[in-house]
Amino acid sequence: MIWLANAAERQALIDSLPEAALVADDLPLRANLSVLENIAIVPQYRQNLSYQDAADRAWALLARLGQTGCALKRDPDLSCVERFTAKLLRAVIQQPPIILIDRPALLLPDIHYPPFLEATLQALAGDCEDFRILDYAWNAPLYAPR
Amino acid sequence: MVSPASFYKIAGGIGVRHARIIYHWVMATPQQFLTRVGSSTLGWLQAWGRVLGFGARVLVETFTPAVYNSASRSVVLKQIYFTAWQILPGFLLFAALLSYVIIQIVVTTARNYGLSDFALEVSVRVVVLETLPLLTALFIALRSGAAINTEVALMNINNEIRALEDAGVDPMRFEFIPRVIGGAISVYTLTLLSCILALILAYVAVYGLQPWSLPDFSRVIARIFTPTAFLTLTLKSLLFGLAVTLIPIRAGLEAPRMMFFAPIAVLRGMVRLFFVIMFIEVASLALVYM
Numbered sequence: 001m002i003w004l005a006n007a008a009e010r011q012a013l014i015d016s017l018p019e020a021a022l023v024a025d026d027l028p029l030r031a032n033l034s035v036l037e038n039i040a041i042v043p044q045y046r047q048n049l050s051y052q053d054a055a056d057r058a059w060a061l062l063a064r065l066g067q068t069g070c071a072l073k074r075d076p077d078l079s080c081v082e083r084f085t086a087k088l089l090r091a092v093i094q095q096p097p098i099i100l101i102d103r104p105a106l107l108l109p110d111i112h113y114p115p116f117l118e119a120t121l122q123a124l125a126g127d128c129e130d131f132r133i134l135d136y137a138w139n140a141p142l143y144a145p146r
Numbered sequence: 147m148v149s150p151a152s153f154y155k156i157a158g159g160i161g162v163r164h165a166r167i168i169y170h171w172v173m174a175t176p177q178q179f180l181t182r183v184g185s186s187t188l189g190w191l192q193a194w195g196r197v198l199g200f201g202a203r204v205l206v207e208t209f210t211p212a213v214y215n216s217a218s219r220s221v222v223l224k225q226i227y228f229t230a231w232q233i234l235p236g237f238l239l240f241a242a243l244l245s246y247v248i249i250q251i252v253v254t255t256a257r258n259y260g261l262s263d264f265a266l267e268v269s270v271r272v273v274v275l276e277t278l279p280l281l282t283a284l285f286i287a288l289r290s291g292a293a294i295n296t297e298v299a300l301m302n303i304n305n306e307i308r309a310l311e312d313a314g315v316d317p318m319r320f321e322f323i324p325r326v327i328g329g330a331i332s333v334y335t336l337t338l339l340s341c342i343l344a345l346i347l348a349y350v351a352v353y354g355l356q357p358w359s360l361p362d363f364s365r366v367i368a369r370i371f372t373p374t375a376f377l378t379l380t381l382k383s384l385l386f387g388l389a390v391t392l393i394p395i396r397a398g399l400e401a402p403r404m405m406f407f408a409p410i411a412v413l414r415g416m417v418r419l420f421f422v423i424m425f426i427e428v429a430s431l432a433l434v435y436m
Contacts, residue, residue, distance in 0.1 A: 021312070021313070022312055026305055027305065027308065027309035027312055028304055028305060028306055028309055029306075029309070030301075030306055030309075030310065031300070031301075031304070031306065032297070041217055041313075041315060041320070042313050042314065042315060044215070044216050044217040044220075045215060045217040045218075045314070045315045045316075045319075045320055046314050046315070048215040048216060049216065050216050051216055051217075051220060054216075090313055091313070094313060094314055
């Protein structure tokens with residue numbers, strides 16, 4: 001967890017970690033691609049995998065989070081949980097050293113997000129060593145004490 | 147002297163932003179007027195410079211093998227599917243009808259003036275070399291060019307381009323170059339198919355449904371399709387194909403990141419595209435006939 005005091009501090013922190021993959025409200029999914037394609041596009045483009053192989057990897061990640069139901073949906077049809085999952089898996093499939101989840105209250109406005117985040121990140125523990133959640137300090141009471 | 151406030155009040159219906167622009171043009175001193183003309187001319191030249199720069203980059207990247215991975219290949223195929231394959235039957239039917247009507251007009255007029263010997267040559271020159279390539283380009287510009295312009299403007303406004311970059315996917319290589327390649331292939335293919343269809347219709351219109359006049363027909367076609375004419379037609383179709391995707395993409399990328407700029411970006415892109423298509427057509431006419 002990284003507690004932030006204001007927007008400037010948040011921006012400075014993001015800028016200081018260029019190697020991190022960012023999951024943020026202002027980094028949307030490609031609107032004309034399905035969730036599966038949005039995730040698969042990363043290995044397809046970066047590792048020149050065939051669509052079939054890239055989609056298999058994307059599907060396996062979605063299955064691990066129990067979200068295969070949204071695989072063929074596009075952005076406007078997604079719930080906030082499905083959209084967050086797609087963005088998170090798009091980051092996970094890049095295999096970055098750090099994944100920053102920026103202001104989860106913006107990404108998951110309709111649920112009590114701390115327990116959901118904890119369960120989701122536990123399910124993906126083997127795929128990224130370092131998940132960091134950036135949240136404002138005034139949201140700290142929402143998180144259960146560890 | 148009218149004050150800006152009272153001018154804005156008089157011009158109320160057109161909005162404060164436009165009223166301010168008109169006020170500054172109307173009330174300008176000669177020096178201010180010239181400065182504004184100069185600055186808008188520079189802006190216009192810079193915009194065209196950016197289009198040319200973008201075109202040059204696209205051309206260089208098109209011949210870079212690294213661009214062709216499975217992701218960009220699938221975008222090329224999708225672009226060909228949406229631009230050419232989806233409209234193929236309707237477009238060919240329309241091209242056939244239009245070609246047949248024009249050919250019949252030319253053939254009938256030529257007969258009335260006792261110039262039947264030239265009917266085939268004139269109709270092929272009018273329909274195949276000039277009308278069909280231009281018509282194909284305009285059709286694709288209206289259908290796919292406008293769609294691409296809107297999509298890229300919305301991608302830009304919604305920050306999808308930065309999101310792709312952030313995910314390590316180069317939008318230029320993944321989104322834009324494959325579209326230009328797919329668009330160019332589509333326009334060229336549709337032009338070629340409609341031209342072949344028009345040649346068959348020209349034969350039928352002039353000689354009727356019989357195969358015995360094929361040698362005469364071949365001689366006329368060989369006279370029309372000199373290497374220069376064929377090269378000009380090919381080059382023109384390819385340039386049309388590049389223009390109908392490249393200019394809308396650039397116009398979409400220039401849209402400031404505010405939703406109300408999306409229609410302005412499409413409008414600008416479409417106007418630019420129209421002028422470029424007309425410029426290519428006039429230049430090719432000048433090359434062949436002057």
